Amino acid sequence: MQSKLVVAIALATALLMSAPGDGFAPSPAYAVEPDEVLDDPALEARARQLSAGLRCMVCQNQSIDDSNAGLAKDLRVLVRERLVAGDTNKEVIDYLVSRYGEFVLLQPRVSAGTVALWVTPIVVLFAGAGYAFVAMRRRRKDQPKTPTLSDEEQRELAKVLKNG
Incomplete structure (x- = not known):
């Protein structure tokens, strides 16, 4: 009885945790540390958008936004510094590509x-x-084609089958 109750509570908790909305749904995990966050929400949103499309050169299959590697942190800080300096998104991307190559982009250019x-x-x-x-x-x-029977062979075959 008690084990059924534990299972029911665990299932209910899992269901509530996965429900969409403001309730218990977990937020995406980012590796951005509080000291990296910009004061200007618009610049921070641009920085998040840019860093979501940049590859961590250490992890190689994660964006720098998701990676905890030291290089990813350096790249996140660099992106924010370039944005604060007034660079456009394209200028930031072009700078990083010139420095690290096309591999830094999670979705390479055509x-x-x-x-x-x-x-x-x-x-x-x-x-x-x-x-x-x-x-x-x-x-x-x-x-090779299968040889056909001559008329004489067909007659002999018919005789054998008839008498057979």
């Missing part, structure tokens, strides 16, 4: 290099399918 990376596997897949199709047709064509 360029000849990125298009080639996306198109090459598709081209190779279709080329392989085309090669397999041609090879199979050639193999069918090269196979």
